[in-house]
Amino acid sequence: MENPKPGMFVPALIGGAVAGVLSGIPLLNCLCCLWIIGGAMLASYILSKNSLVALTAGDGAIVGIFTGIVAAVIDAIISIPLAAINREFIMSIMEKIGEYADEMPAGWETWLEGGGAATTFSMQMIGLLISAVVFAVLGALGGIIGISLFGKKAPPQDKGATDVVKDADNSKS
Amino acid sequence: MKKRSTILAVYLFSMIGIFIWLGIIFLAPYLRYHNSGWNVLFYSILSPVCHQIPSRSFFLFGYPLAVCGRCLGIYFGFIIGTLMYPLVKGLSNTTFPKTKTFILFSLPIIFDTLGNFLRIWMTPNLPRFIIGFLWGLIFPFYFIPGITDFFLTSVIKKRNRSDKHLEIET
Numbered sequence: 001m002e003n004p005k006p007g008m009f010v011p012a013l014i015g016g017a018v019a020g021v022l023s024g025i026p027l028l029n030c031l032c033c034l035w036i037i038g039g040a041m042l043a044s045y046i047l048s049k050n051s052l053v054a055l056t057a058g059d060g061a062i063v064g065i066f067t068g069i070v071a072a073v074i075d076a077i078i079s080i081p082l083a084a085i086n087r088e089f090i091m092s093i094m095e096k097i098g099e100y101a102d103e104m105p106a107g108w109e110t111w112l113e114g115g116g117a118a119t120t121f122s123m124q125m126i127g128l129l130i131s132a133v134v135f136a137v138l139g140a141l142g143g144i145i146g147i148s149l150f151g152k153k154a155p156p157q158d159k160g161a162t163d164v165v166k167d168a169d170n171s172k173s
Numbered sequence: 174m175k176k177r178s179t180i181l182a183v184y185l186f187s188m189i190g191i192f193i194w195l196g197i198i199f200l201a202p203y204l205r206y207h208n209s210g211w212n213v214l215f216y217s218i219l220s221p222v223c224h225q226i227p228s229r230s231f232f233l234f235g236y237p238l239a240v241c242g243r244c245l246g247i248y249f250g251f252i253i254g255t256l257m258y259p260l261v262k263g264l265s266n267t268t269f270p271k272t273k274t275f276i277l278f279s280l281p282i283i284f285d286t287l288g289n290f291l292r293i294w295m296t297p298n299l300p301r302f303i304i305g306f307l308w309g310l311i312f313p314f315y316f317i318p319g320i321t322d323f324f325l326t327s328v329i330k331k332r333n334r335s336d337k338h339l340e341i342e343t
Contacts, residue, residue: 023221031286032244033222057269057315058323075221123217131221137190138222141312144319148269 006050008043008063015043015063016070019135023071024078036071036135037142040064044146054152057144064143068135075135076128175328177265180321184255184264187317191252198239198248206234215239231298242298243282243305250309251316258313267318270311278311 019039022028028035043063048055197215204212216225216239223240230237231245238245262268281304288294296304 031290032224032241033247034282034286036222056322056326057267057319058326061319061323072221127217127221130218134218134222140320140323141316144269144315145275147319148315149272149275 006047008047008059008066011043011046011050012063012066012070014046015039015041015067016139017074018042019067019139020071020074021078024075024082026082033138036068036138037145039071040067040139040142041146041149043067043139044143045150048147048151051152055147057147060143060145060147060151061140062143064139064141064146065136066139067143068137068139069132071139072128072132072135075131076124176267176321176325179324179328180264180267180317183317183321183324184258187313187320188252188255191248191255195248195252198245199233201239202233202236205236229298229301231302242301246302246305246307247309247312249302250306251312253306254310254313255317257310258317262314267321269318270314275311278307282308 016039019035019042022031022039023035040063043066044060047059047063197218201212201215201219204215219225219239223244225237225239226241227237229241229243231242232238240248258264285296285301285304289296
């Protein structure tokens with residue numbers, strides 16, 4: 001028998017690719033976790049569009065988790081060549097806001113000097129693992145929101161079915 | 174009863190999770206202030222989900238928090254939303270908010286993000302925090318029922334599978 005629920009792999013791959021690429025590109029990555037939630041919502045939208053039946057929030061959570069994992073991998077791959085550009089971008093922002101330096105605590109300008117040093121392979125793998133977990137949680141949230149917004153609403157079949165059974169019983173008597 | 178206990182478990186785990194999350198955010202500058210090497214790990218955990226630009230972050234002990242003002246607002250909103258959840262919906266209701274409500278809570282962050290992104294204006298950190306807070310407030314009303322549904326469906330699927338096995342054996 002044909003499964004009325006479509007596969008989750010393709011929607012998760014599309015949503016994850018979009019979220020991963022956008023959260024890895026300098027300037028665009030200023031939107032923080034919004035891309036992951038947005039990517040998971042996109043995956044839910046694609047999933048519900050291809051589905052013949054109403055999907056549950058659990059389906060949204062699963063596709064969101066997969067989207068988050070895909071996004072974490074793609075973000076990690078993209079971040080390697082873009083790390084230097086990313087750092088330059090942040091430095092340029094820091095320079096631009098230098099005029100407000102009076103309002104900032106002392107020593108803020110040296111803050112970036114401490115970051116970005118740990119780029120060994122093992123650290124990158126740990127980073128990927130952590131981001132996969134974090135993105136999966138955010139993806140689950142986005143997937144659930146996506147299903148609630150775009151998912152097909154289940155028709156009130158239960159009530160109808162009960163009524164039919166009741167009617168059948170009445171006709172026998 | 175099963176649904177109620179599942180939603181209660183999801184609720185408690187969400188609450189514990191978000192408190193740990195906020196703990197990481199606030200511990201990072203504290204550890205850096207005390208020259209502990211662990212601060213790198215704490216900042217790194219949150220770096221994939223936030224740009225961590227110091228000018229857009231609140232400071233503690235002379236160092237920026239591990240997330241920006243907007244993200245901090247989202248997480249604080251999540252905590253308050255989680256606290257409000259049993260009062261607003263009760264611990265047996267797994268329906269989602271209306272689409273209109275989601276749009277209403279999302280409009281400020283969309284508007285503000287677009288304005289900042291297109292460089293029409295630059296929002297200071299406190300309004301960013303408030304806008305993020307508003308958005309985060311609605312998240313538990315999706316997350317808690319959604320994850321509850323996820324666990325309930327997987328339990329039903331497992332039960333159906335074991336029932337089929339029993340039928341085949343008999």
